[in-house]
Amino acid sequence: MGWQQRITEACQQRRAAGLWRERHQVSQRGASQIAIDGKSYLNFSSNDYLGLSQHPQLLTAWQQGIARYGAGAGASTHVTGYHHVQAEFEQQLADWLGYPRALLFISGFAANQALVAALMASGDRILADRLMHASLLEAAAQSPASLRRFAHNQPPALARLLASPCSGETLVVSEGIFSMDGDCAPLADLQHLTRQHQGWLLVDDAHGIGVSGEGGRGSCWQQQVQPDLLVVTFGKAFGVSGAAVLCSEALAQYLLQFCRHLIYSTAMPPAQICALQAALLLVQQGDEYRQRLQHNIRYFRQRALTLPGSLMDSDSAIQPWVVGDDDRALALAAALRQRGCWVGAIRPPTVPAGSARLRITLSAAHDERQIDSLLEALSDAAGG
Numbered sequence: 450m451g452w453q454q455r456i457t458e459a460c461q462q463r464r465a466a467g468l469w470r471e472r473h474q475v476s477q478r479g480a481s482q483i484a485i486d487g488k489s490y491l492n493f494s495s496n497d498y499l500g501l502s503q504h505p506q507l508l509t510a511w512q513q514g515i516a517r518y519g520a521g522a523g524a525s526t527h528v529t530g531y532h533h534v535q536a537e538f539e540q541q542l543a544d545w546l547g548y549p550r551a552l553l554f555i556s557g558f559a560a561n562q563a564l565v566a567a568l569m570a571s572g573d574r575i576l577a578d579r580l581m582h583a584s585l586l587e588a589a590a591q592s593p594a595s596l597r598r599f600a601h602n603q604p605p606a607l608a609r610l611l612a613s614p615c616s617g618e619t620l621v622v623s624e625g626i627f628s629m630d631g632d633c634a635p636l637a638d639l640q641h642l643t644r645q646h647q648g649w650l651l652v653d654d655a656h657g658i659g660v661s662g663e664g665g666r667g668s669c670w671q672q673q674v675q676p677d678l679l680v681v682t683f684g685k686a687f688g689v690s691g692a693a694v695l696c697s698e699a700l701a702q703y704l705l706q707f708c709r710h711l712i713y714s715t716a717m718p719p720a721q722i723c724a725l726q727a728a729l730l731l732v733q734q735g736d737e738y739r740q741r742l743q744h745n746i747r748y749f750r751q752r753a754l755t756l757p758g759s760l761m762d763s764d765s766a767i768q769p770w771v772v773g774d775d776d777r778a779l780a781l782a783a784a785l786r787q788r789g790c791w792v793g794a795i796r797p798p799t800v801p802a803g804s805a806r807l808r809i810t811l812s813a814a815h816d817e818r819q820i821d822s823l824l825e826a827l828s829d830a831a832g833g
């Protein structure tokens with residue numbers, strides 16, 4: 450059919466299915482406000498849960514890092530990109546989360562892809578929660594291992610899959626707090642079942658780290674489980690970007706030999722790691738931010754429950770408002786924008802068909818007045 454025809458038709462199909470995705474140019478972003486296409490909005494769509502992306506200590510640390518170490522790492526870690534600040538930060542993360550080792554990755558997406566590619570072989574199986582993040586599911590679909598998905602947050606469904614025979618190794622994967630539903634995984638049950646079958650458990654805690662658990666150590670710490678592989682990311686509550694994998698000494702040694710993402714990709718700039726070190730300190734000392742966020746969540750839910758529409762059962766910063774129909778989700782998001790609030794409309798395939806939603810995210814940076822504005826806008830938009 451030819452390249453041009455192939456890509457044109459694929460785009461036409463996307464549009465026809467109502468799944469076309471638009472990007473919007475952001476001209477300015479503060480902790481709770483955002484300017485898009487020249488207009489200012491209250492931002493209820495970011496994952497900057499603690500408001501750290503704008504914190505002066507973090508910005509200063511990044512600037513000082515640049516002054517000291519320059520802009521880029523210059524090479525992959527296996528060549529000459531493994532800087533002493535990286536070694537130091539990896540150790541700080543490992544100590545903080547109670548693991549022997551931590552390995553830094555450029556992003557959470559890269560970390561999930563890298564782990565699956567490095568670990569899984571033919572005959573192995575990946576058993577994933579149905580709502581697991583695309584980065585892991587895609588990697589799993591491309592790997593020689595088989596992929597089975599279990600009903601969301603249903604340990605008995607996992608148990609049934611585990612009970613069927615497998616000649617190879619088993620990797621069970623779940624998120625800590627689910628990115629589109631905002632609910633927590635039953636991690637203790639998942640870990641118990643996985644261990645019974647000599648499998649390994651991978652938990653991606655992109656939305657839990659920094660926010661839940663004592664000192665912001667995340668969902669696993671909160672539920673007193675220690676998965677064999679813990680993925681944490683720094684683009685959300687940490688306010689920067691990047692990710693780390695926490696694991697045993699033996700697994701770290703293996704990954705350093707077999708993760709192509711670590712070997713053939715330029716290392717994270719040391720200056721960015723300086724910013725991450727500042728973010729870690731702010732997270733560790735961040736009880737006040739977490740309390741403010743918890744207050745905002747309670748404040749929002751108490752008032753939102755009286756509104757028409759169906760708010761999902763979530764006590765995290767992610768408060769999904771399910772509307773079902775794709776077009777209605779888009780129309781509601783547009784109506785909210787007209788009323789000065791920026792909220793993301795999430796449609797399939799990001800979420801299951803028929804469960805299009807507004808993904809409202811709260812931050813410690815919001816105040817009650819701003820949440821009142823959102824509630825008013827929601828009430829108007831849903832009623833209109």
Ligand SMILES: *Cc1c(COP(=O)(O)O)cnc(C)c1O
Binds near residue numbers: 557584
């Ligand atoms: C955001 C996210 C990722 C991707 O992390 P990045 O660092 O943004 O690439 C991975 N897993 C989950 C669950 C996420 O929400």
